[in-house]
Amino acid sequence: MIAGAGAVLAASPSMAGESTRIPAELPDGTRSIARFVNLPGKRRMLRLTGRPPNYAAPVNVFSDVITPNDRFFVRYHLDNVPSAAAMDGWSLSVSGDAVERPVQLKLSDLLDLSTHQVVSVCQCAGNRRGLIDPHVAGVQWTDGAMGCAVWRGPALKDVLNAAGVKKEAQEVWFEGADKPLMDGTPPFRKSLPMEKAMDPDTIVALTMNNAPLPLLNGYPARLIVPGWTGTYWMKHLTSIEVSTQKLNSFWMQTAYRVPAGLFPVDKPFRSQTNETTVPITELVVNALIAGPLEGDEVERSGFTITGVAWDRGAGISRVEVSLDGGANWRDALLAGSVGRYAYRRFSLQTGALRPGSYRLMCRAVSQTGEKQAERMKVNPGGYHNNVPGVVTVVVS
Amino acid sequence: MRRWLAAAVAVLACNTALMCNATLAEEPAALMPGAGADVTGAYCNVCHTSDYIVMNSTFLTGDQWKAEVTKMRKAFGAPMDDATVAEISAYLAANYAVAAKP
Numbered sequence: 001m002i003a004g005a006g007a008v009l010a011a012s013p014s015m016a017g018e019s020t021r022i023p024a025e026l027p028d029g030t031r032s033i034a035r036f037v038n039l040p041g042k043r044r045m046l047r048l049t050g051r052p053p054n055y056a057a058p059v060n061v062f063s064d065v066i067t068p069n070d071r072f073f074v075r076y077h078l079d080n081v082p083s084a085a086a087m088d089g090w091s092l093s094v095s096g097d098a099v100e101r102p103v104q105l106k107l108s109d110l111l112d113l114s115t116h117q118v119v120s121v122c123q124c125a126g127n128r129r130g131l132i133d134p135h136v137a138g139v140q141w142t143d144g145a146m147g148c149a150v151w152r153g154p155a156l157k158d159v160l161n162a163a164g165v166k167k168e169a170q171e172v173w174f175e176g177a178d179k180p181l182m183d184g185t186p187p188f189r190k191s192l193p194m195e196k197a198m199d200p201d202t203i204v205a206l207t208m209n210n211a212p213l214p215l216l217n218g219y220p221a222r223l224i225v226p227g228w229t230g231t232y233w234m235k236h237l238t239s240i241e242v243s244t245q246k247l248n249s250f251w252m253q254t255a256y257r258v259p260a261g262l263f264p265v266d267k268p269f270r271s272q273t274n275e276t277t278v279p280i281t282e283l284v285v286n287a288l289i290a291g292p293l294e295g296d297e298v299e300r301s302g303f304t305i306t307g308v309a310w311d312r313g314a315g316i317s318r319v320e321v322s323l324d325g326g327a328n329w330r331d332a333l334l335a336g337s338v339g340r341y342a343y344r345r346f347s348l349q350t351g352a353l354r355p356g357s358y359r360l361m362c363r364a365v366s367q368t369g370e371k372q373a374e375r376m377k378v379n380p381g382g383y384h385n386n387v388p389g390v391v392t393v394v395v396s
Numbered sequence: 397m398r399r400w401l402a403a404a405v406a407v408l409a410c411n412t413a414l415m416c417n418a419t420l421a422e423e424p425a426a427l428m429p430g431a432g433a434d435v436t437g438a439y440c441n442v443c444h445t446s447d448y449i450v451m452n453s454t455f456l457t458g459d460q461w462k463a464e465v466t467k468m469r470k471a472f473g474a475p476m477d478d479a480t481v482a483e484i485s486a487y488l489a490a491n492y493a494v495a496a497k498p
Contacts, residue, residue, distance in 0.1 A: 029453030033425050051445045079443060135455040181443050184473010250471060
């Protein structure tokens with residue numbers, strides 16, 4: 001059981017069905033290759049590509065606020081995924097021109113630092129890309145390139161302080177053990193501004209839901225960056241550099257960028273900003289119906305609509321549900337919060353209904369008043385799709 | 397060259413027991429038959445499976461496919477000469493593209 005969140009979790013009823021549906025909104029080609037499969041350490045995930053491994057969770061998984069490790073999505077850009085055996089004797093280097101003394105930390109050194117816990121959503125920047133019309137090139141994700149877990153490990157700031165941070169430090173650079181297959185492919189390197197790196201909620205996770213991290217979610221150590229898109233959550237973390245300079249990396253300067261001004265953020269990543277584009281950072285407010293599932297037959301006497309809502313950490317203040325494709329909206333009931341970066345569960349009891357088909361939708365508002373977009377904010381990477389989707393059910 | 401690439405992939409992909417198991421069961425979907433299919437299968441099945449092509453169909457135009465192939469070469473270091481880029485782009489335009497909007 002998960003400490004702290006236990007009571008709230010126990011209250012979530014389990015959903016009847018497993019989603020067997022490959023969304024009709026995906027490109028035809030994606031639909032022709034996507035399959036529900038069991039892969040080592042994971043149960044029934046939607047495979048988009050096997051190499052590199054890209055697997056989404058079926059939508060029914062989100063009927064709970066905590067995503068089990070064996071249903072947590074998998075996302076790699078580069079195919080050279082390390083084996084668990086290759087991580088034997090793993091250590092983490094902390095160096096760079098803005099540390100006092102470079103150190104090489106063993107697992108035992110990290111365990112000596114005080115442990116922090118954060119319950120946080122990890123969501124791929126391209127989650128729901130495959131549902132965008134017109135389609136945008138990239139991994140054609142469904143709703144399931146996300147999950148929410150209880151992460152534990154030392155705060156990144158304490159790890160950095162082990163090496164001593166100079167006051168001229170500007171960014172912290174990260175690298176993991178997953179590597180490109182060919183020399184010409186840029187290694188997956190990412191950076192954070194000092195402010196986010198020193199945030200007490202930014203941690204180096206050694207456990208996920210009270211178990212070691214699954215290999216495909218970053219074993220043995222993964223960076224947790226609550227409120228920011230998954231691209232910063234470096235898996236198989238091996239190297240940290242504290243620098244007076246901005247990181248030059250394809251994955252910072254070319255990929256994972258959005259037009260300047262399109263998605264307002266609380267704290268701009270200034271060192272990586274240019275006149276026309278900014279790195280994608282903070283999540284946008286979002287919500288998802290996890291049950292009933294598309295095509296379900298539901299009871300005339302009424303049924304319960306459940307799902308989750310989340311945002312960049314302000315917290316959710318309201319979720320509304322529509323039964324008629326967005327013409328009319330009703331307030332859903334919010335369950336207790338298990339953390340400001342976590343999913344917030346909602347439910348709505350429909351009451352008796354006439355026979356017919358119903359187009360269910362949900363939309364969330366954050367504590368700062370942020371609302372979901374009504375139409376896709378078009379951007380070349382197909383990021384931040386938070387346009388409410390539709391689940392059609394039938395009352396017979 | 398083609399055979400070398402395929403062999404390199406097999407060796408690298410089996411570096412890890414886990415991925416080896418996963419990939420054995422997961423041959424990429426067959427590409428459409430036609431002129432250029434072999435070359436495309438060889439060059440576009442290295443850093444990722446050719447499922448990346450099928451997954452991104454059918455919505456790109458022929459020009460957008462050419463831009464993708466060029467990106468693989470320039471940004472990701474795919475070892476291809478101009479003639480290979482042209483051959484693969486033509487194959488993708490013929491088999492995985494939509495007509496350009498007027």
